[in-house]
Amino acid sequence: MIAHDFDYHAPRSLADALALLGQADAAVLGGGTWLVPNMTYGRQRPSAVVDIRRLGLDAIEIAGDIVVGAGVTYRQVLQSEALRAKLPLLAMMAGQVTGGPQIVGQATLGGSACYANPSSDVPACLVALDATLRLASRTGHREVKAADFYTGAFQTTRRPDEMLTHMVFAPPPGGAGCGYHKLKFSTGSWPIVTAACIAVAATDGGPRHRLAVGGANAVPVLLEIDGRDPDEAVAARLPSLISQEWSDEFAGAGYRRQVAPAIASRALRQARGAR
Amino acid sequence: MAIPEQESAANGTGPALSHAGVGTAAWVGRDIPRKDADRFVLGHIDYTADMIAPGTLRVAIVRSSHAHARIGRIDTAAASAAPGVVAVFTGADVRACSAPMPTRVPRERFPGPVDIWCLAADEVLYVGQPIAAVVATSLNDAEAAKSLVEIDYDMLEPVLDAAAALAPGGALARADWPTNVVARDTIRQGDLDRAFQAAFRTVGGEISFGSGTSAPMEPRCYIADWDDRASHLTLHGTLQQPHPTRWMLAQVLGLREAQIRVVAPPAGGTFGLKMVGHPEEALVAILSRELKRPVAFLESREECFLANAREQTHRFEIAADAQGRIIAFRNTIVADVGAIGAGGGWVMAMVTPTVFPTVYDVPNVAVDAVAVTTNKPPWQGIRGYGKETANLVMERAVELIAVELGMSSIEVRRRNLLPKQAFPHRLPSGLNLDSGDYAPALDQLLDLFPLDEWRQRQQDADSNDKRIGIGFAFDLTPEGASFPGSMQAGFETSTVTVDPTGTVRVATSVTSPGGGNETGIAQIVADVFGLLPDDVTIIQGDTDITPFGTGNTSSRSLMFGGAAAVLAARELKSRVAACAATLLQAEPGELVFAQGRICVDADADRSVPFKQAVSTIYTHAYSIAADIELPLQVIKTYRSPNIRHVPDEFGRISAYPSFPYSVHAAAIEIDVATAQVRVLDYAAIHDCGVVVNPGLVEGQFRGAVAMGIGAALWEELLYDESGATRTNRFKSYVLPRAPDLPRIRMGHRVTPSPFQPLGTKGAGESGFGGAMSVITNAIADALGEHGRHVNRVPFKPDRLLPLLAGALS
């Protein structure tokens, strides 16, 4: 139950939505699986809520670049054959989201991308896939690379008057493999550490890996590794890249930094095997 | 109707399906579906919160944001003026119109003032303690106005752990109390020093337990409706103990019991949480009387996580002779029971010491226990009730001494288990074990659990990648708590009525938490009369129509409430038999009640329908039934002959009558890189005496095992440095889900209790401690030599990882 009063808007045009967002203290409502509980617990108290459901942001377009609307749900990702073929990593990730049909069919990728919770699946996948985020405001549009979007736990470069409209992915080269490994302690637990990896065959010196580790740090950690034996590089480089280690009720200080290389290696192995 | 075949074969020595005098036992032992199962599954049951009628005022509670403080000025003006708000009550308001809640703190042991009010009067003792109640026409309005209540706090030093509580000259958790020690117990048997000196091997260790909570699916809810013209209060609530709640309310409100009706609708689980003594039980009643309107409180999930329990530290030592006989055990227990509320949750800490040395025959035993109060939330009743920690410590001690002896721990157990002929057996605490058949249960378990196969898989596993661990554990769960001087005094009452159409009604003091005891009671009563369980209606949870008793705690329902119903039913049966004897021209002793008929034993053709005999009694009160006492209604109380409240020669009482036990085996796997634990296999043998309904017992037992696995691996309440509960959602306090659990294979043994008329023992909590223990032992086993350092439950991966590193190096 939400204790404070607020205005609810479900505008039919992006322009209207952006105008509303320009007003102080408005929050974008995606699936609401974060926003509504946060408002219930009094952690967020926006005076207006702008629902994106009528803005047509729930489409997946595949024509050259792959454009995923901010309002696309995990279920839509799982149901799109074309997206599964082009970006199997997203489908692997979506297939492991918990919460049952209520969450999978309701929660959006855009909501997870913007909330920037270190313990979420989406952000590191966006970084691994080198996604471009399209942000719109009434003063204009801009594009940000996922790796530049995340600035801290629950913090992004998105201004309060901006809305994420789309996530754009360049199709990985043919023959690329991908891997997604998630550590969580039980079915009901948040992700503790995630690793998303794209492995691309190179002409010499073995595959090139683009690896993003989520959950371990305040922001996703990106590693680019070449060579046939990347595990050593991961073990050597990853711990020091975890400069703002995340800790919570599931695992205290030191744990995530220590286990992250093993989780990363599992995703790497899967990406190479899946090629 | 077709009688279903019994599925789980009861294995063992006792009579499996019937016992002394139950009758023909057509239903006892059968796995019939729960009464009203369809209504539960179809959502046709009204839980308490479903009964909040339109127009009922709602309460939102302003809770302390500090662990320990004096309350200064409380400004309720802004909140009182907020939309929809009808009233704002503070501790001072409550004091002006009610009396303190009765508590379980024994005044002779505890010298300070113990008044407990439902709203903190001048000192707050934990983060989350109710300070003010905002009453509004909607929950929204009440919640919204909460933040407008301004409270000035005068900080006091909080006491947030047991070490601080025991530090000489340290801060006090309740400023008016001269000490933080709430209770102590000292248990002695034999000569410890001599035994330890004479021992062949000794070993010691330390184990601490994190806090846990019960987290039932349905949180608490209370609806009070004061009828001012009649001076009468009705309270509907999530209550395990309606009669004790009525007793509590009578004192708080200064009313006679006859002015109060307490109703407990069907419950969505409780696991001990909904025992008497929560502040909101009294609060809604006070508010309703003052405001002359119905008032409801519905607990949020976040508030539900304020229920604290189990935090303890044990330091133990065990000694054995060269033959592997355990000759001595000693243990010191320090329990942090949080703040003291009106409930009896803290008593759990004093149950722990009484269970040692569980199923083992140990001549020399010393246990010292101390419970300290701190500024964390109060303990609330939870399945296991303190017995689980005792079992785990004992099972660890057995494992450690086995290593020292160079023997398998199974062999050590065999050499030390109490033999069947040793019962009844007095534990050092004074508890009198009713019966047991432990060693054969272990054999039975080894038939169910492929130990050799698992040992092979353990050897074959790549120990740098995955480690497999195999564990065993016994569990002894005293059941039927009967504490002198409390409203849990150890008797239950049932009124059985045979109505004119020949159907049967049982109104009993025991309530159902959702576990199905009503079905079991219907089965045993049906057998007395030779009727169908469908002919027997069970009425529970209403103080106006059920007789006095404790309610549902400590697995007492069938054991006490069922026994009382059987005693009453037998008396009624003899009345009906007297009439039937006249009708059939036979002796009452020749009659058999079966399948709805009463027939002459030797001559089945001479019979009369049960219904006809009953209607004859009701309609021929001056002729055929002239000598039969009417109405056909009997009330009986059952008291266990295995409870002793008079201290024995060692000054000890015996507050538990029944001792179900179980033995568990599990195989687990630890992922070496992450210390994540997975349970691969699980088997257990359970013995609760005569099994009335195997499906219900198995449901309870599997639930207990699931809860024990959760408590061993994932569930832990965490507090921040200010004493606030960090784990207040199912996303931070995680319960096991079906995919997290293995298939639990289960076998029964039946060793009837000689003290109970049906031979049954409690079933409900039993198995919880065994599950915690077997997972702990399996994890220690996976760590090899290093397993001896296992010292903290639950095994969250961040704590297990350093232990694993030690095992690898």
Ligand SMILES: Cc1cc2nc3c(=O)[nH]c(=O)nc-3n(C[C@H](O)[C@H](O)[C@H](O)COP(=O)(O)OP(=O)(O)OC[C@H]3O[C@@H](n4cnc5c(N)ncnc54)[C@H](O)[C@@H]3O)c2cc1C
């Ligand atoms: C039971 C349960 C299980 C869950 N399991 C998982 C899991 O396994 N893995 C996981 O990663 N997460 C999980 N989540 C977390 C979360 O629900 C998801 O990550 C989800 O994708 C969030 O999306 P949403 O659309 O519901 O976000 P919302 O709640 O709508 O929004 C989240 C935040 O982002 C902002 N926002 C939303 N959309 C936009 C936009 N287009 N532009 C700008 N800002 C925006 C909102 O204002 C809000 O601050 C779970 C949640 C629950 C309740």
